Amino acid sequence: xxxxxxxxxxxxxxxxxxxxxxxxxxxxxxxxxxxxxxxxxxxxxxxxxxxxxxxxxxxxxxxxxxxxxxxxxxxxxxxxxxxxxxxxxxxxxxxxxxxxxxxxxxxxxxxxxxxxxxxxxxxxxxxxxxxxxxxxxxxxxxxxx
Numbered sequence: 001x002x003x004x005x006x007x008x009x010x011x012x013x014x015x016x017x018x019x020x021x022x023x024x025x026x027x028x029x030x031x032x033x034x035x036x037x038x039x040x041x042x043x044x045x046x047x048x049x050x051x052x053x054x055x056x057x058x059x060x061x062x063x064x065x066x067x068x069x070x071x072x073x074x075x076x077x078x079x080x081x082x083x084x085x086x087x088x089x090x091x092x093x094x095x096x097x098x099x100x101x102x103x104x105x106x107x108x109x110x111x112x113x114x115x116x117x118x119x120x121x122x123x124x125x126x127x128x129x130x131x132x133x134x135x136x137x138x139x140x141x142x143x144x145x
Contacts, residue, residue, distance in 0.1 A: 004031070005044045012052035013044065016059055023062045025113035049111040054104045061094055061105075061117055074116045083123065095124045 004021060006014045021027040030045050047055060073080050080086060095102055106121030 003042055005042055006055065007044055007046045007048070008050055008052040008055050009048045010051045012055075014052060014055060014059070015042075020059065020062050020066055023065065023114050023116070027112065047112070050108040051104075054101075054108045057094075057101075057105055058108050058112065058114070058117065061091075062114070064090060064094075065116070070116050074119050079123075087120065087123070091120055095120060099125065 002018060003015055004018050004027075006016060008014065018031070021031075026047075027045065031043065050058070071086055073083065073086055095105075097105070102121050102124050106118055106125070109117035109121060
């Protein structure tokens with residue numbers, strides 16, 4: 001299985017290399033439970049919690065970090081005092097968006113279970129704290145529909 005198609009909330013199909021999707025625990029689980037006969041067919045996975053424009057941004061981030069190891073601060077409960085040194089310039093530029101877009105990316109990253117991107121977005125939005133705080137805040141974010 002080299003490629004997967006993702007079906008978004010707004011009905012778009014996005015074809016992507018499976019290797020790019022390894023950052024998403026949700027996609028990994030979806031593919032893990034696909035039947036053996038689908039290995040030779042191109043899978044269509046529903047990601048109906050995300051619109052195509054936000055998903056494309058998340059996929060761009062995933063493509064850039066495809067071979068990167070997740071930084072230790074992502075799994076840490078406490079944010080390092082020198083966190084700015086740990087975030088590379090590409091990520092800072094990637095999140096140079098309107099705050100509504102960063103919130104939508106954060107919500108999409110949470111939907112796909114990409115902790116690293118969720119924490120980067122939270123950092124951009126100046127949200128610090130536990131995963132429970134992130135989820136509480138995500139619950140109050142309205143989609144961009």
